[in-house]
Amino acid sequence: MTAARQDATQDSTDVLRVADLTKVYALHSPVISRLTRGGARDGQLRALDGVDLELRRGEILALVGESGSGKSTLAKILVGGQTATSGSVHHDGHPMPAHRDRDQRRRIQMVFQDPYSSLNPRISVGSMLRELLLLHRVVPRRDVRAESVRLLNLVGLEEDALEAYPSQFSGGQRQRLAIARALAVRPDVLIADEPVSALDVSVQATILELFASLQRELGLSILFVAHNLAVVQHLSHRVAVMYLGRIVEVAETAELFANPRHPYTRALIDSIPRMSVGSINEEFVLEGEPPSPFDVPAGCRFHPRCPYATDACRTTDPALADVAREHRSACLHASDLDAFDAAPDPRRSLEFGSPTTADLERVATTTTVTTTVTTTKDRSTSA
């Protein structure tokens, strides 16, 4: 709380601010402690371990991390579905109580990952929206239908959807319905938990475009939880990287990808499967797997997998600190990591004449074409 008061000036730009947020799940069940053996000595799972993060007004902030990093827990706490063990959540400069009133709940809304299980199959789209609009007294009763149609149009659906049931829609359309439902109560923050990962590739782009346009046109602030970094890179203004219940790096999107200041972020970027022909990353493989949140390593929580780890990393737990303007990293060696090159291996690019958008466009419209079809990867045509 003190943190928020100190930064009273920043509150005008931060629509949502969490300080030192911790979520501990106590495990009483002997079955679970038996299954996890020595790992659950104190019977505690630290899903969040001191998270500081702010969502600025009108921005899309991406939250990335592997499973078990706590990103969904953070989303649930922000939306009020879970209460934090300690720490604070401020919305518009006001602390959010553990139990929110109707208006406080209204202002932060959520879109879930799976549109097949997050819509009630037995309620028509019209009733779903009507219920919300009336409960939250968004519009007078006589305007409910008009407002419902406006919402549907907003997410790219037609009026005839009002009478339909969720089963009559495809995955992408269902996700549009889920977004319309979240927008019905006119929130100022949208929390989207992996909203495109359950969708087909060709449909993902339309939903991403919808999020971008909602942010642009309605000035919505969006926290976009994702694991696909290529998606994040396209959509978000800033990126926060989570590892084992803590934010380890935050920066503006371009800065984060061009100049990552945390070894974990580098590992994530190096693991992204590349789509451009010739851009194949196979130089760096991160050893090991994310450790269990039952048993967070001492010192820097990333050190057992970190190629740069030193003795200091094994004993000191680094805090998130400024490394550049608008760029924070929780790494003791953040300032002395060597320059990072996320670009494809120059050797390969050379062989391929580094195809870019422009190249692909040219290939498709005019004349140039990639020349040799042999590479170090020995790509052979089918026999």
Next chain:
Amino acid sequence: MRTSSAAGTAASTALSLLRVTDLRIGIRRRRGDDTVIVDDVSFDIAAGQRFGVVGESGSGKSLTLRAVADLLPKGVEVLSGSILYDGRELVGMPGAERRRLMGPEIAMIFQEPMTALNPVVRVGDQIAEGPRRHLGLSKRTAHSLAVEMMAKTGIPDPERRSRAYAHELSGGLRQRIMIAMAVSCSPRLLLCDEPTTALDVTVQHQVLRVLEDLCADTGTALAFVTHDLAVVNQTCTSMAVMYSGRIAESGSVVEVLSNPRHPYTRGLLDSAPDFDQPERQLIPIAGFPPSVTGRPVGCAFAPRCPFAVERCRTAVPPREEITPGHDTACFESERIFAGVPA
């Protein structure tokens, strides 16, 4: 070590390990009006080749793979066509004979390792089962082979892990157990159904590397089904793009991704975010894939295709070769991609 049992293999099939021709999969109806789910699918996989099949959900990519492994869901069957493995016809082959192939010749890796592993058998014993049955190894030899395989897939402390149960392992380790199990009898063809979709990116990267290394070491051919173009680009040498039960385009990965000749492939490339091109505008494909029962009469992609003409709505375009090894099933390919040298 291996002797070809198919001595009478015709010259034309000598080069391919797996040759699928005009495969049609669906549900047979008494009254003759069969529901066709996969139609007219043909492809070749040569020994040691890594072949990727890309498609959205419902495109029939998994069914095609499952038809090869004889793991089609109840009620769904191969209606016509041929699946030639090393010169032997798999369609209509008696069950017992076919099961003998599974393991030493053909093996499969599934998307969700938790549901594909037996929860009450130690993972080491599950890996050893194949070698004991197919290679006739003793319990002890099979176990040490299992541990060796686990080490090969990069599982730390394999001896100890071999005594673990599936639930005690993380997703990445489980998937490696699946891989170890699949390659324990050194198959010549490894079928992978979205093997990394359930995994985190860093773990996906590790698992893909393991798969690639194993295949390179043993000369195993790979049939790799995924919805992720980037994963195919990273892993495979040739590929097919499936849409609504048919192959839209096929060829070498380099050819198809850098010089797509089907509007659907082009659309997929334009709509997927590419990490190497952050500034590029994503262009979504309008509409959504048709359901199995609601497929259009002509080209299945026509309703979503910006280039569709009258002919596309009435006839199904045949697959035509543009350059050797690069096929597309599009009437208008030449016009759409005009000026691009083939």
